[in-house]
Amino acid sequence: MEHERLNFKDRIIKGKWIGKLFLVMIALLAIWGIGSKAIYNPQLFIQQIINGLQLGFVYALIALGYTMVYGIVRLINFAHGDVFMVGAMVSYFAVGVFHLQQWPSAVFPGIPLYLSLTIGTITVILLSMIVCAILAMVIEKIAYKPLRNAPRISALITAIGMSFFLEYFGALPFVFTPNFIPYKRPFDIVTWYVNNGVHQLQAGKAPPQGSVIFSNILLIIVLVTIILVLALTYIVQRTKVGKAMRASSYDKATSRLMGINVDGIISITFAIGAALAGAGGVLYATAYPSVFFWMGMIPGLKAFIAAVLGGIGSIPGAFVGALIMGQAEVLAAGYISTPMRDAISFSILILVLLIRPTGIFGEPEAEKA
């Protein structure tokens, strides 16, 4: 009896139940608010979910890099969002300036247009991935590696500095310029609407009232992201490099005793994370067609929140967290007001850090014995 009362007192002092109650109330409020509007206008609701899916999948590609790098070097790589920006910029130059997406038609003149554009678009994405991977390896080598044994805060501050460097170097007039640049898609957008069956939407026409629209961009984003996430899962779970990544993230000294070149593995981790962000940059620019030296800032932070929400260091966590973030943001923009989406995103970060700092899939770090 005495014991129980003490426990109860402890719980009041710790105030954990207040946090949980608060969370439950917020959840109920959100479900009530969104639910009532969803019933009132289901088409709009489904439209929002689709838009959120598109955004969430792009965030997932960025969030994976945050979480992988954190998993292996315990560093929040704030320059990651700017690597994403560079990925978008590379594809802007590749498509808008060099017309790289048309190379198959130029080399093999008789090739069907759709095949040429598919191969061309894949080439553009791969090019951005490679450039970002190399960029991240260089950043790691010059900025983070010398600080490997320094206090973690030093590396964090360096990461913020690196982020500013990439942004304002990019803003120079002979680099990406400080202006918004309209982005030319590697392929044309095709839109369908769902209203008693799926119909293609003619350019310049409005869909009939009460229909849900989606585009080939959504399909491409979902497809590319799923392929890349499956490839990543395969690399991490099945290949020697992936196993060495997991071993190194668990215990670096012992990994070296096994003959694992830990510095090399860290470099590869940065490269893989950056390649995913690079692909994310191309997809993001295709979906929201304008590029800007600062464009990595907000999506980078949102993806960071997604990684924290999912449990930083956890790969499935980053993916699930990103999908939740995409939905939260689009629903906030659609049902409250557009500027509220950022406020909602950062509120999620604060709530996660207050109530469950380890995130959905994260585990407390103290179990290593």
Add this chain to the structure above:
Amino acid sequence: MLLNVKELNVFYGAIHALQGISFSINQGEIVTLIGANGAGKSTTLNTVSGILRPRSGKIFFNEKDITLTPAEEIVRFGICQAPEGRKIFATLTVLENLEMGAYTQKNKKDINDSLEIVFQHFPRLKERQNQLGGTLSGGEQQMLAIGRALMSRPHLLLLDEPSMGLSPILVEEIFNIIQDINSQGTSILLVEQNAQMALSVAHRGYVLETGKVAISGECTELINNPQVAHAYLGAH
């Protein structure tokens, strides 16, 4: 001579942890380093493994100077350590832990052969190969640590406190396996606090005291040495 360590001096900051330690291991031997906590046993192993850098002194392996070779390269020369506290990769399965031990091995067939050998020594690891390393019991983790080190096909196996935290029956079992491994041609450098057990399986031993070699000799001599018996074997 397989391993030859000459006048090793190692510092942790200002602390002079190893003060001119010299010892050697011949092909096929089990050599043990015994001594109290803080005598420098694990420091010695970690210096041989390349995790720590000596300030002065030399380490020769098969007549080759490996003093400044980084840890991940030393494994390729044929030295592998099962570290103190087992240091299993808890988030990897037993099989993946063993694969990490074979990280330096390129040939698939060799890796499978090594795996067979490890499973012969430790049948329990075979039963648990798909379980996460962190879910194993202490004894099984020790077996995994030794098995993982064997996967690199070492000429010299470094064992740091393999008996730590294990029940007497398990200690007996582990030491029998250590002797088996040695009889199949692997030389062993064994660091132990359980001096009794260590001296009973090893051929030669070195007693370390505050970073120096205090006494050395054949194990049969050491067991009968009154100083050793008094300080480490609990005789009065």
